[in-house]
Amino acid sequence: xxxxxxxxxxxxxxxxxxxxxxxxxxxxxxxxxxxxxxxxxxxxxxxxxxxxxxxxxxxxxxxxxxxxxxxxxxxxxxxxxxxxxxxxxxxxxxxxxxxxxxxxxxxxxxxxxxxxxxxxxxxxxxxxxxxxxxxxxxxxxxxxxxxxxxxxxxxxxxxxx
Amino acid sequence: xxxxxxxxxxxxxxxxxxxxxxxxxxxxxxxxxxxxxxxxxxxxxxxxxxxxxxxxxxxxxxxxxxxxxxxxxxxxxxxxxxxxxxxxxxxxxxxxxxxxxxxxxxxxxxxxxxxxxxxxxxxxxxxxxxxxxxxxxxxxxxxxxxxxxxxxxxxxxxxxx
Numbered sequence: 001x002x003x004x005x006x007x008x009x010x011x012x013x014x015x016x017x018x019x020x021x022x023x024x025x026x027x028x029x030x031x032x033x034x035x036x037x038x039x040x041x042x043x044x045x046x047x048x049x050x051x052x053x054x055x056x057x058x059x060x061x062x063x064x065x066x067x068x069x070x071x072x073x074x075x076x077x078x079x080x081x082x083x084x085x086x087x088x089x090x091x092x093x094x095x096x097x098x099x100x101x102x103x104x105x106x107x108x109x110x111x112x113x114x115x116x117x118x119x120x121x122x123x124x125x126x127x128x129x130x131x132x133x134x135x136x137x138x139x140x141x142x143x144x145x146x147x148x149x150x151x152x153x154x155x156x157x158x159x160x161x
Numbered sequence: 162x163x164x165x166x167x168x169x170x171x172x173x174x175x176x177x178x179x180x181x182x183x184x185x186x187x188x189x190x191x192x193x194x195x196x197x198x199x200x201x202x203x204x205x206x207x208x209x210x211x212x213x214x215x216x217x218x219x220x221x222x223x224x225x226x227x228x229x230x231x232x233x234x235x236x237x238x239x240x241x242x243x244x245x246x247x248x249x250x251x252x253x254x255x256x257x258x259x260x261x262x263x264x265x266x267x268x269x270x271x272x273x274x275x276x277x278x279x280x281x282x283x284x285x286x287x288x289x290x291x292x293x294x295x296x297x298x299x300x301x302x303x304x305x306x307x308x309x310x311x312x313x314x315x316x317x318x319x320x321x322x
Binding site for chain 1: 192195196197198199200201211212219220221222224225226228229232240241242243244245246247248249250251252305
């Protein structure tokens, strides 16, 4: 797998994940116990009576698993996957124990940094899907990606300013 | 602690957390190994050479801990903390092993749902700070919050449409 630099990326490019990750019932509960201890993530009876109508993984568990799926995908920026921040993060459907998740992503925008000629920002939409191809998470993140080379015009600009 | 309904919330209200959570070195590495296995979250030497200039917690670890801090705060909506999605999620500074994190939050917007008179949406900005009062995460989320009662005008509206 070749590492990707800013010059290799363009809007409309798609990347996808490797092996789907299965969300285990026990891990839903231990993740929730540590980070999001609310009844609908921990207890079957309470979950059935809640807005989720059954045990659901914490959205932050889904987000963390989605990151792992992205790391294991064919999207391999040279400096790693470094998020400057997200413009959007949504969970349209609950994730249930036993679900198998995968990710697909699309480059939305690529722009060189004006202040730091050695890098740029890539806006990436990552969609997490379950085994029925239903979307369980959508994120739009801005990633810091290295440039392969600095053009002479950038260097001249830097030298004259 | 009284549970909060939509009617109890208004823009400008502040809520804050209880006991700060210390980010343990070992947990930074085990969280990263499971969900975000990149060198700058796992290995001291690689981290020193990276954009983070030292071992840094995964942003998703910070997000998960921030959720736990919010759960333990005095912000207690009646139906639990249920996020419909986020408009913003940023990590202005890295979180380091040994940091002690706390949250502060502010209600930005409160609006009853038009289609579901029993609930509404609350836009909440949550700021995660470290022991030096530096901001390590900012999120702006939209939460689904129950209404205490349905006004007669809502019922009339429902009956005539």
